[in-house]
Amino acid sequence: MSDNDRSEEDVGPVVNESLPQEDRSDQEQADQYGAPLATPQFKAPSRTIKDLFNPPRNLAAIRQLLFEVADKIELHTHEFNLYWPYVDNVWVRQHRAGSDKTGRYKTDYYACRLQRPTYTPKAVDKARPEGTPTRKKQIREGGKCHMKLKVVRYDGGYQGVTIAQLGDKTEHLHDLDTMDRIKRTTVLMEIARSEVMSGYMPASVYTVMSEDEEKLVAAGGRHLKREDVRNASQAWRQQHKEPLRVHEGYRYDHGNGIVRQDGTISLAQAVTASHVVDSALAYFSGLPPNTLTFPLENRSYLEPYLPRINATINEDGLPHVTLTYATSMDSSLSLAPGIQTHLSGPQSKAMTHFLRSRHDAILVGVRTALADDPALNCRLEGAGGYGGLGWEGQPRPVVIDPAGRWLLTPQTRVIRTVSEGKGKAPWIIMAPGFAIDPNRVEMLRYYGGKHLGLTDYDNKWRLRWEAILKALAAEGVRSVMIEGGGMVINELLSPEQSHLVSSVIVTVAPTYIGRGGVTVSPAPSQDRFGRPQPVLRFKDVRWQSFGEDAVMCARTPNGEGLARPQPPVPVVPRPVSFFNSSIEAHNKLQRQIPAPEPPGP
Secondary structure (H helix, E strand, O other), X not given: OOHXXXXXXHOOOOXXXXXXXXXXXXXXXXXXXXXXXXXXXXXXXXXXXXXXXXXXXXXXXXXXXXHHOOOOEXXXXXXXXXXXXXOOOOEEEXXXXXXXXXXXXXXXXXXXXXXXXXXXXXXXXXXXXXXXOOOOOOOEOOOOOOOEEEEEEEEOOOEEEEEEEOOOOOOOOOOHHHHHHHOOOHHHHHHHHHHHHOOEOHHHHHHHHOOOHHHHHHOOOOOOOHHHHHHHHHHHHHHOOOOOEOOOOEEEEOOOEEEEOOOOOOHHHHHHHHHOOOHHHHHHOOOOOOOEOOOHHHHHHHHHHOOOOOOOOOOOOOOEEEEEEEEOOOOEEEOOOOOOOOOOOHHHHHHHHHHHHOOOEEEEEHHHHHHHOOOOOOOEOOOEOOOEOOOOOOOEEEEEOOOOOOOOOOOOHHHHHHHOOOOOOOEEEEOOXXXXXXXXXXXXXXXXXXXXXXXXXXXXXXXXXXXXXXXHHHOOOOEEEXXXXXXXXXXXXXXXXXXXXXXXXXXXXOOOOOOOOEEOOOOOEEOOXXXXXXXXXXXXXXXXXXXXXXXXXXXXXXXXXXXXXXXXXXXXXXXXXXXXXXXXXXXXXXXXXXXXXOOOO
């Protein structure tokens, strides 16, 4: 006989195993002393059947992600609260370490449920109060998995949760389906309890929940049984003896259980249809109005010049560096210093945000930060805050500000972006010796940013680029996208620094800025004889049109930046001889002879 073939009277009472221990002890006290206790107040479940048929986005994939925790996961607090109950059948909180001295960080430690020792029921169960059914205990294997998690909640300028494995990285010794078979999630039990508390029979609730198998499996309910529904509502049913009914549009059919009436649609279809009014509007629901899209067919062109998905620090301790900027036909970045100038068209602007999504950090100089007040985030669809999970695809802003000129306030655009959950707080690279208001330091920490102090200078008393990049690599940054401004770009294109750059992506707009603009023009270079020579010529060059703009992708002469250029061959002084003196005299005479006039038409 199947679960649905039996009526409510066919199945004896089943005790809810999740009933809190203190509730059971209260009942035992009442039976022992004969004193009636107050009727317990049942809190209305926070989830209903609508949560099953209209689940959170990408539920199955995110459950698997939270089960494996192969890498560190960063979620907004509301996302954690939404998705974590779908995996609480896997992870059990062991203890809470408390908060730090600021009160912003709270740490919890979790372990896989199968880390617990194997439970074996006793031969003789302890006596239970009269009228209380005996619990049906089963052997649950334990000691099979040793995965542990550290979960850190942050409540400051933004609200977020970081989930990472504790200790050495490992894997579960079982799959997620095993845990779904052993234990039901809180979400499923709340949905079942909610329907029964609404007056529906457990058999009817089970039938309705099982109608959309794909969504039920995504929520962890592949092994859901009618007894689970009864267990979820047993405590409530002990206090409420009113007759229960089947769902509207369903009926009890002897021998077949609860079935849908002819000519009616399932409750799953009805709920889904009522949730999506217009499929065209549903696609854009929840996305900010400034969200950008970048076609998949355009990404393959850029892929060879981007860091690998699992990029690593190279053998020199440097991250992958992509230098990118938009310029006019006369190689200008802006109309004048300090004036924000828009050059990129819509397609190439979307391309820029795609590039940001593929890098760990985005770096600009302090002049760009002061002039443009940039958000320094990724607005591409699918990035965190734009339809993505947590801060997925959002780069870490990095600002080179040796003298501490950038005055951040809560109204600064990059800080507002952090508060809105659409980007990360900046790291500011400074030189020591400049006093900073402690309130500014604390404000940046409050929003999740920090200052990085460096003391490695070049011969012009400027911070060395190699030291900057290695400091970022030490912070876990594996790829950096450098966007400007003019001084930063010109320095990195110089022969002394270009070996640090892995690839270059330049957008050329069909615009002339005119004289007086901020131009891309590195310092001139000379050969060993003092003659002018080209500063830099790229290799592996490709051009592609994006709307009205032309985009050049290239690599520096030293490829991926793994090898530094060989120093120029030193000029060895040669002894003066009659032959050399004669050659020099001849060259001097040739320079004094005027060049011949070009022939006429």
